[in-house]
Amino acid sequence: MKQASPEMVRRVAAAQATLARFRDRPFRWGSNDCARMAAFHLRQMGHKPQLAKAGSYRSALAARAALKRLGFATLAEALDAIGLQRVAPAEAWVGDIVMGDSGDVFGALGVLLGNEAMIGFHEHAAGATVLRHVHLVSAWRL
Secondary structure, three states: OOOOOHHHHHHHHHHHHHHHHHEOOOOEOOOEOHHHHHHHHHHHOOOOOOHHHHOOOOOHHHHHHHHHHOOOOOHHHHHHHHOOEEEOHHHOOOOOEEEEOOOOOOOEEEEEEEOOEEEEOOOOOOOEEEEEOOOEEEEEEO
């Protein structure tokens, strides 16, 4: 049996840490939302996101203003600015950040767990949950 590479072991550990931190936590703007989850995961993967420079927010309107203070119109623009490589969603690996449709300007960020599963927030779930077979529109390699 082939042993997993150290890189894959690191990716799985980071994804599991993100899952443990956010699973079943109710959505709250500014503390438990997809941007905060992505920032936590980026730190797990050794990146230093600058989300804190935007200030705090407690509503969708305030989140949009915080994003604008950073100079971005969308979360996708903010991820692109970090210098992460965009990949096709079908090419995403465990631990990559993915984006699904959300019906708003933000987009719905999640972390790929593997086997067509990701952790993210969904309007029909009490908190962050493992989602399967989500239509992904973008992905970023970490």
